[in-house]
Amino acid sequence: MPTHATPRLVKTVSELRAAVAAARSEGSKIGLVPTMGALHEGHLSLVRASRRECGFTVVTIYVNPSQFGPSEDYRRYPRTLEDDIRRLAGAADLVFAPADEEVYPSGYSTWVDVGAVAAPLEGQYRPGHFCGVATIVLKLFQMAGADEAYFGQKDYQQVLVIRRMVEDLNVPIAIRVCPTVREPDGLAMSSRNACLSAEARRRALVLWKSLRLAQDMVAGGERRTAVILSEMERTIHCGPVNRIDYVVLVDPQTLLPIDVIDGPALAAVAVVVEQTRLIDNCLLEP
Amino acid sequence: MPTHATPRLVKTVSELRAAVAAARSEGSKIGLVPTMGALHEGHLSLVRASRRECGFTVVTIYVNPSQFGPSEDYRRYPRTLEDDIRRLAGAADLVFAPADEEVYPSGYSTWVDVGAVAAPLEGQYRPGHFCGVATIVLKLFQMAGADEAYFGQKDYQQVLVIRRMVEDLNVPIAIRVCPTVREPDGLAMSSRNACLSAEARRRALVLWKSLRLAQDMVAGGERRTAVILSEMERTIHCGPVNRIDYVVLVDPQTLLPIDVIDGPALAAVAVVVEQTRLIDNCLLEP
Numbered sequence: 001m002p003t004h005a006t007p008r009l010v011k012t013v014s015e016l017r018a019a020v021a022a023a024r025s026e027g028s029k030i031g032l033v034p035t036m037g038a039l040h041e042g043h044l045s046l047v048r049a050s051r052r053e054c055g056f057t058v059v060t061i062y063v064n065p066s067q068f069g070p071s072e073d074y075r076r077y078p079r080t081l082e083d084d085i086r087r088l089a090g091a092a093d094l095v096f097a098p099a100d101e102e103v104y105p106s107g108y109s110t111w112v113d114v115g116a117v118a119a120p121l122e123g124q125y126r127p128g129h130f131c132g133v134a135t136i137v138l139k140l141f142q143m144a145g146a147d148e149a150y151f152g153q154k155d156y157q158q159v160l161v162i163r164r165m166v167e168d169l170n171v172p173i174a175i176r177v178c179p180t181v182r183e184p185d186g187l188a189m190s191s192r193n194a195c196l197s198a199e200a201r202r203r204a205l206v207l208w209k210s211l212r213l214a215q216d217m218v219a220g221g222e223r224r225t226a227v228i229l230s231e232m233e234r235t236i237h238c239g240p241v242n243r244i245d246y247v248v249l250v251d252p253q254t255l256l257p258i259d260v261i262d263g264p265a266l267a268a269v270a271v272v273v274e275q276t277r278l279i280d281n282c283l284l285e286p
Numbered sequence: 287m288p289t290h291a292t293p294r295l296v297k298t299v300s301e302l303r304a305a306v307a308a309a310r311s312e313g314s315k316i317g318l319v320p321t322m323g324a325l326h327e328g329h330l331s332l333v334r335a336s337r338r339e340c341g342f343t344v345v346t347i348y349v350n351p352s353q354f355g356p357s358e359d360y361r362r363y364p365r366t367l368e369d370d371i372r373r374l375a376g377a378a379d380l381v382f383a384p385a386d387e388e389v390y391p392s393g394y395s396t397w398v399d400v401g402a403v404a405a406p407l408e409g410q411y412r413p414g415h416f417c418g419v420a421t422i423v424l425k426l427f428q429m430a431g432a433d434e435a436y437f438g439q440k441d442y443q444q445v446l447v448i449r450r451m452v453e454d455l456n457v458p459i460a461i462r463v464c465p466t467v468r469e470p471d472g473l474a475m476s477s478r479n480a481c482l483s484a485e486a487r488r489r490a491l492v493l494w495k496s497l498r499l500a501q502d503m504v505a506g507g508e509r510r511t512a513v514i515l516s517e518m519e520r521t522i523h524c525g526p527v528n529r530i531d532y533v534v535l536v537d538p539q540t541l542l543p544i545d546v547i548d549g550p551a552l553a554a555v556a557v558v559v560e561q562t563r564l565i566d567n568c569l570l571e572p
Contacts, residue, residue: 013456109401110420110454116395134396135455142456168396169421170299170428 006085007059007092013143016096020058020145023093028056032146032173034137037061037097038078038191039087042181046150047091049178054148059088060140061097066104067132073277078194096144103139111135114168117160120255121268122279125245130161137162141173149173154180154188156266156281157255180280182208188280200274206239207269207280210247214267218284223261225249236271245270245277252283261286292371293345293378299429302382306344306431309379314342318432318459320423323347323383324364324477325373328467332436333377335464340434345374346426347383352390353418359563364480382430389425397421400454403446406541407554408565411531416447423448427459435459440466440474442552442567443541466566468494474566486560492525493555493566496533500553504570509547511535522557531556531563538569547572 010016020030031050035043043059050057061084068074085095111131118130141149151159159177166175181189186208187201196204210232217228232247250257252266261284268281296302306316317336321329329345336343347370354360371381397417404416427435437445445463452461467475472494473487482490496518503514518533536543538552547570554567 017458108454109403110451111399111401112455113397113399114395115397139454139456142458145458165396168394168425169398170425172303172428172431 006089007095009085009095009097011096011098012102013098016058016094016143017145019094020056023056024145029054029148030144030146031055031057032140032144032149033057033059033092034140034149034151035059035061036063036077036191037084038080038194039084040181040189040191040193042152042154042189044087044091045181046152046178047088049176050148050150051091053176054146056094057092058094058096058144058146059084059092060144061095062103062136062140064103064132064136065100066135067129069126069128072126073192073195073275076195076275078191096140103136112138112165112169114161114164117157117164117255120250121246121248122157122270125270130158133158134161134165138165138169138171141166141171146173148176150176150178152180153177154190154280156268160253160255180282186212188278190278192276192278195276197274200276203239203241204273204276204278206236206241207271207278210235210269211267211280211282214249214284215282218261218265218286223286225257225259225261225265228261228267232267232269236269239271239273241271241273242275243272245272249284292375293381295371295381295383297382297384298388299384302344302380302429303431305380306342309342310431315340315434316430316432317341317343318426318430318435319343319345319378320426320435320437321345321347322349322363322477323370324366324480325370326467326475326477326479328438328440328475330373330377331467332438332464333374335462336434336436337377339462340432342380343378344380344382344430344432345370345378346430347381348389348422348426350389350418350422351386352421353415355412355414358412359478359481359561362481362561364477382426389422398424398451398455400447400451403443403450403541406536407532407534408443408556411556416444419444420447420451424451424455424457427452427457432459434462436462436464438466439463440476440566442554446539446541466568472498474564476564478562478564481562483560486562489525489527490559490562490564492522492527493557493564496521496555497553497566497568500535500570501568504547504551504572509572511543511545511547511551514547514553518553518555522555525557525559527557527559528561529558531558535570 031054033046112134114134247269265284270279317340319332398420400420533555535551551570556565
């Protein structure tokens, strides 16, 4: 296959399966990169990791309605399929971009609930979000029959939810996680960044600033989470931001709050800047 | 493989997958027959259908705790693994009989909800039952990676639930349904029949009698479900039985009640005889 070819675009599960079966019959491993499109360098880092480790790489582009709440930005979410396909030239082999009726046909009624790890943080502020995520990801895994699937650490809780689902349901796929890719000034890449005005873009920097502050305080010996959180919140209020959903230091596996940092911890933040909700996180190693 | 060999018994997912991969590499299709053991001729008819259509046939034997309610017969359910393996000699290639910790290890928390078709009938009288069924069946499908799976029509609603789940979640497996196998006097074969005393066994015949009555009434031109149901109930009360959970005539796809039989209908009954809950059903074609 020519390295710089534009990936083939398919829209049905049967085309997807036929293309995957053909690649598999030629001895390729199959890598899957589920996305909602509006691709940025974060996505492309996943695509490159898949190409490197698996060979044949399928990128799915689907803005999944079931993971958006009724008052969320489903309609406003950026959709840039033609640009996305161009950006994938030479990087992916196949793009699967199904219509809603292909994914959720009339009569659809099955949902996956992942339990405790989906409850706090995003689960608390976006009720039903992870049910939609777990369900669409399981569907994509079943559709593609891939060997490995790639996700970004920026959606940390999503990765925990998907790992839990894959382990619990015995889905025969390996989950790979790649580091968050950041803009030069530290803002985590996100499709939603495209929704930010110049002023909001500047204010959005407080997410990363607050996480860096936490890293610095832990590196400086601070172990009391109350002290660290108070400084993080003060940083974020300086944005200013329109709303803080959460600023937390939690156990990286259970996502439950911790009082004292005596092992690995996750710092995670979710704020709304103008109308755009942004999340970011980093691991703290004392 | 010698035709009359006792099937190999494996207890872990990794052994199961290795055996299935080996069979597949020899060109076999893989058939799966999920059971809770205490095998009878109904199960064996599924195993024979699988052997005929797929070749390599895996029978799973697992009494799934998550599909039993707290007041149900999980502990009392018959467990006869050695006999079961002997009965499968020459019929199945592999028996997968995992321990509970292999299926639901510590921290397990993912469940599948299939929605409307799981709500009435068994869903109403056994809350949570179909969530447990859908989850274990999805897990077994993922563990085995089979091409086809075989179920009996006796568990009619279970088949609808599994078909819905497989279609909604895009699970790459074909669902095959085989007719209910009956004792010479008409009692549907069931592992729970082993729990019946001689007297209860006699009384249990009213399930089939009531279904035959419905068939006869429809064949005789009766179309009013209220009239048919009233006769069915009268028959069942003559058992006598200890409790009637439901006696219904419903749409075979939606399981919603129908008033007049002007197309295919399902007659379904659930009763308790002594302490044993029994179900049966038949399709009515006017």
